[in-house]
Amino acid sequence: MDAMISLTLNGEPMRLDLDPDMPLLWALRDHLGLTGTRYGCGEGECGACTVHLDGQPVHSCTLPLRAAAGRSVTTIEGLSPDGRHPLQLAWIVEEVPQCGYCQSGQLMSAAALLAAHPQPTPEQIDAAMSGVLCRCGSYARIRRAIQRAANPEVHND
Amino acid sequence: MTDRGSGPRLNRRALLKLGLLAGGGLVLGIDAADATEGPDAAVATGFAPGAWLRLHTDGRIVLMLARSEMGQGVTSTLPMLVAEELEVGLDQLDLEPAPVASDYVNRLLGEQATGCSTSVREAWAPLREAGAVARTLLVRAAAARWGVAAEDCRARRGAVHHPDGETRLDYAALAEAAARLPLPERVTLKPPAQWQLIGTPQHRLDTPDKVVGAARYGLDVRLPGMLYASVARCPLRGARVSAWRADAARALPGVVAVLAVRHGIAVVARDTWSLLRGRAALEVDCDPVADPAADQARMEARLRSRLDARGAALAESRGDALGELARAEQVLEADYSLPFLAHVCMEPMNCTAEVSAERCVIHVPTQAQQRALATARRITGLAPERIEVRTTLLGGGFGRRVEQDFVADAVELAQRLGQPVQVVWTRADDFAHDHYRPLTCHRLRATLGEDGLPRAWYHRIVGPSVLARLAPEAVSDGLDPALVEGATALPYALPARRIEYRRADLPVSVGLWRGGARAHNVYVVESFLDELAATAGRDPLALRLALLEDRPRARAVLERVAALAGWSQPLAPGHGRGIALATGYGSLVAQVVEVAPRAEGGGLRVARVWCVVDCGLAVDPDGVRAQMEGGIAFGLSAALGERISFAAGRVEQRRLADYRLLRFDEMPEVEVELVEAAATPGGVGDLGPLPLAPALAAAIAAAGGERQRALPLRLA
Numbered sequence: 030m031d032a033m034i035s036l037t038l039n040g041e042p043m044r045l046d047l048d049p050d051m052p053l054l055w056a057l058r059d060h061l062g063l064t065g066t067r068y069g070c071g072e073g074e075c076g077a078c079t080v081h082l083d084g085q086p087v088h089s090c091t092l093p094l095r096a097a098a099g100r101s102v103t104t105i106e107g108l109s110p111d112g113r114h115p116l117q118l119a120w121i122v123e124e125v126p127q128c129g130y131c132q133s134g135q136l137m138s139a140a141a142l143l144a145a146h147p148q149p150t151p152e153q154i155d156a157a158m159s160g161v162l163c164r165c166g167s168y169a170r171i172r173r174a175i176q177r178a179a180n181p182e183v184h185n186d
Numbered sequence: 187m188t189d190r191g192s193g194p195r196l197n198r199r200a201l202l203k204l205g206l207l208a209g210g211g212l213v214l215g216i217d218a219a220d221a222t223e224g225p226d227a228a229v230a231t232g233f234a235p236g237a238w239l240r241l242h243t244d245g246r247i248v249l250m251l252a253r254s255e256m257g258q259g260v261t262s263t264l265p266m267l268v269a270e271e272l273e274v275g276l277d278q279l280d281l282e283p284a285p286v287a288s289d290y291v292n293r294l295l296g297e298q299a300t301g302c303s304t305s306v307r308e309a310w311a312p313l314r315e316a317g318a319v320a321r322t323l324l325v326r327a328a329a330a331r332w333g334v335a336a337e338d339c340r341a342r343r344g345a346v347h348h349p350d351g352e353t354r355l356d357y358a359a360l361a362e363a364a365a366r367l368p369l370p371e372r373v374t375l376k377p378p379a380q381w382q383l384i385g386t387p388q389h390r391l392d393t394p395d396k397v398v399g400a401a402r403y404g405l406d407v408r409l410p411g412m413l414y415a416s417v418a419r420c421p422l423r424g425a426r427v428s429a430w431r432a433d434a435a436r437a438l439p440g441v442v443a444v445l446a447v448r449h450g451i452a453v454v455a456r457d458t459w460s461l462l463r464g465r466a467a468l469e470v471d472c473d474p475v476a477d478p479a480a481d482q483a484r485m486e487a488r489l490r491s492r493l494d495a496r497g498a499a500l501a502e503s504r505g506d507a508l509g510e511l512a513r514a515e516q517v518l519e520a521d522y523s524l525p526f527l528a529h530v531c532m533e534p535m536n537c538t539a540e541v542s543a544e545r546c547v548i549h550v551p552t553q554a555q556q557r558a559l560a561t562a563r564r565i566t567g568l569a570p571e572r573i574e575v576r577t578t579l580l581g582g583g584f585g586r587r588v589e590q591d592f593v594a595d596a597v598e599l600a601q602r603l604g605q606p607v608q609v610v611w612t613r614a615d616d617f618a619h620d621h622y623r624p625l626t627c628h629r630l631r632a633t634l635g636e637d638g639l640p641r642a643w644y645h646r647i648v649g650p651s652v653l654a655r656l657a658p659e660a661v662s663d664g665l666d667p668a669l670v671e672g673a674t675a676l677p678y679a680l681p682a683r684r685i686e687y688r689r690a691d692l693p694v695s696v697g698l699w700r701g702g703a704r705a706h707n708v709y710v711v712e713s714f715l716d717e718l719a720a721t722a723g724r725d726p727l728a729l730r731l732a733l734l735e736d737r738p739r740a741r742a743v744l745e746r747v748a749a750l751a752g753w754s755q756p757l758a759p760g761h762g763r764g765i766a767l768a769t770g771y772g773s774l775v776a777q778v779v780e781v782a783p784r785a786e787g788g789g790l791r792v793a794r795v796w797c798v799v800d801c802g803l804a805v806d807p808d809g810v811r812a813q814m815e816g817g818i819a820f821g822l823s824a825a826l827g828e829r830i831s832f833a834a835g836r837v838e839q840r841r842l843a844d845y846r847l848l849r850f851d852e853m854p855e856v857e858v859e860l861v862e863a864a865a866t867p868g869g870v871g872d873l874g875p876l877p878l879a880p881a882l883a884a885a886i887a888a889a890g891g892e893r894q895r896a897l898p899l900r901l902a
């Protein structure tokens with residue numbers, strides 16, 4: 030049917046025989062078995078579906094597959110090889126998640142922030158994180174976990 | 187720490203069931219429903235319904251998790267209770283979601299369900315006793331094998347240790363022999379000084395999966411041959427779908443079927459993307475309702491008109507409040523109102539079902555397993571033992587997942603199509619067809635005595651009944667007990683008081699929402715107290731303390747939160763502070779909110795929140811803190827931005843952008859402190875949001891803003 034889409038997903042090159050208009054979110058969740066990226070609204074308003082496209086945080090629910098062609102996509106499953114990204118470790122130490130549903134989006138947004146600003150200011154944290162809703166209200170812990178990951182020498186427990 | 191046989195007689199002995207697992211091993215059940223259960227020792231086969239704890243001969247120790255994990259932490263707190271007494275580490279317990287069985291009924295709710303901050307309170311005694319009984323049996327089995335006294339053996343980390351200090355037997359090797367012993371007459375629970383888990387912050391067992399995307403919610407269920415479906419319901423309240431055009435939807439690749447179902451028109455597709463496109467292409471007409479009753483102004487007027495209508499159900503009465511009010515020279519009066527609210531769980535509603543002529547399996551993020559089974563039974567006609575409910579993780583609950591609409595969609599479609607079906611609600615469906623927190627109106631009247639304290643107190647609550655739909659047997663004589671929670675049984679000494687409920691149903695479905703009506707009534711009662719203090723010229727903290735002379739726990743949380751917040755210190759100009767108290771679920775919480783002028787653009791911002799919680803014994807203190815921090819965010823979100831409204835029979839909010847939820851950059855600095863003033867745990871999940879709205883309203887007034895009597899509050 031459609032032209033194959035080539036992209037790199039979590040470090041692996043692949044070719045997908047899917048509708049190029051299909052949002053990346055649904056390709057990941059329904060066709061590639063990567064359900065860690067969440068559906069919260071499908072309209073670019075909650076951030077639960079955040080992934081990295083060439084290192085930049087994007088809403089996968091509004092990103093057609095064709096826009097990912099030839100580019101590199103990282104999902105929560107590929108954030109680190111062993112689940113030990115400094116943010117993932119900080120998330121565990123600070124016990125950030127409650128229901129956990131928003132947390133893939135939170136972590137991917139925070140990871141893009143730290144990649145761009147290893148020592149983010151409070152304003153930079155606000156700007157990077159205010160697009161991801163958490164209905165359980167884990168915001169205070171998210172902030173602490175980002176600061177912990179950014180300053181490992183201050184928090185060495 | 188060993189069983190000395192001198193402890194209190196097991197008050198639930200008749201409720202414990204001991205059995206031998208098929209293939210060896212021990213199974214221990216707690217029968218919550220029937221105290222006249224048959225013989226203690228029965229060989230359980232296969233499925234072992236009613237089992238709470240299984241010790242397998244291969245070393246696996248399995249705890250059946252009978253409560254739903256929706257963020258509140260039951261996947262950690264309930265295992266802690268068992269592990270403490272069983273003498274195993276949390277890492278040595280496997281969890282399995284419990285099926286539906288009478289043994290898993292939540293005795294505080296009267297059904298197998300999760301909510302109303304009951305989980306830890308309800309499990310506190312039986313789960314610790316189950317662990318203690320199993321440990322006692324294992325120790326006895328080891329002692330018998332060694333020919334030593336059980337008192338001289340010790341259980342630790344999944345093994346019984348010989349008095350010689352060297353020899354040990356793992357539970358796995360003892361499970362079968364233990365299962366053949368008679369149930370102990372008495373067990374001794376560990377004294378608090380010996381607790382190693384309870385009361386110590388634990389790392390939640392569900393966190394590691396949640397940070398790598400491996401946690402499985404309802405929407406992550408994937409079954410061979412599974413189709414995706416979604417039901418377009420009539421958006422008009424009280425109307426039905428009258429016509430529909432599906433040609434465009436059917437023509438889309440990936441769309442498998444479009445069919446009429448009980449609650450609307452279903453689109454069925456091979457993946458979610460095709461499904462969403464099919465839904466968008468489907469055209470649905472509703473019977474026009476000439477005069478749609480679901481109109482915001484009309485519904486609000488209807489409630490207001492009942493504020494002084496004759497006839498209301500009496501919820502609580504003491505002294506002659508009406509007489510005192512009638513005789514008083516000065517009566518203070520204020521009306522308050524609260525809007526409809528949506529739940530907005532971040533995981534949209536969903537359910538996956540497999541139905542054949544013999545069997546129905548439902549995979550669902552639900553708070554109400556027993557209701558899910560009943561829903562499947564009603565639709566399929568299958569006997570209960572042929573229906574299985576498998577509970578997934580919940581991406582939020584807040585009362586929405588007690589409802590059955592999404593379960594009904596999935597079971598009906600799976601049966602009709604003969605294939606597994608995952609029903610997905612869109613965010614727009616979720617807004618349009620929620621069972622909202624009810625719109626309510628309140629009238630408060632009071633007199634002040636010469637001491638400046640309220641004497642006569644009158645509170646009328648007007649709103650639609652929640653339980654009339656969800657638990658009709660609980661509503662009698664016009665009184666819905668769920669609407670008066672938090673207005674009755676106040677901790678304050680109010681010598682003459684009268685609390686009434688006037689039912690006024692509306693053409694909108696209302697349901698349970700985090701905190702229930704306690705969230706309404708705490709806002710109203712605490713706000714009115716703040717107004718009374720202002721009128722009497724008293725400090726709002728001092729006024730409360732004067733009304734709480736016999737309530738040391740309430741005084742303690744108020745005094746402590748005031749100290750933390752520097753209540754007696756003067757504030758910078760333009761700042762304001764408010765205080766409020768809430769009680770419920772066996773717990774108490776007090777909060778102080780401080781507002782400050784915005785740096786630019788005028789108006790106020792929420793600068794800081796201090797919170798002191800007394801939940802009795804905190805099983806996992808960090809979990810309690812998390813519930814308070816999250817609860818404050820939840821309460822602030824509702825107090826500041828959330829509102830559902832209706833126009834011409836429809837919900838006006840269609841997407842997240844229309845419904846203002848609290849975002850990261852609006853989260854104030856929060857300080858939480860725990861005081862533990864009781865030996866047993868109280869509930870916390872619903873508690874945290876309660877004082878936030880009244881404390882914030884009071885802070886805005888203290889900062890020189892107007893006295894606001896309707897939610898959401900304005901900061902500008």
Ligand code: FES
Pocket residue numbers: 067068069070071072073074075076077078079088089090091
């Ligand atoms: S699902 Fe993509 S922003 Fe909500």
Ligand code: FES
Pocket residue numbers: 126127128129130131132162163164165166167257532581582
């Ligand atoms: S942890 Fe539940 S939505 Fe964020």
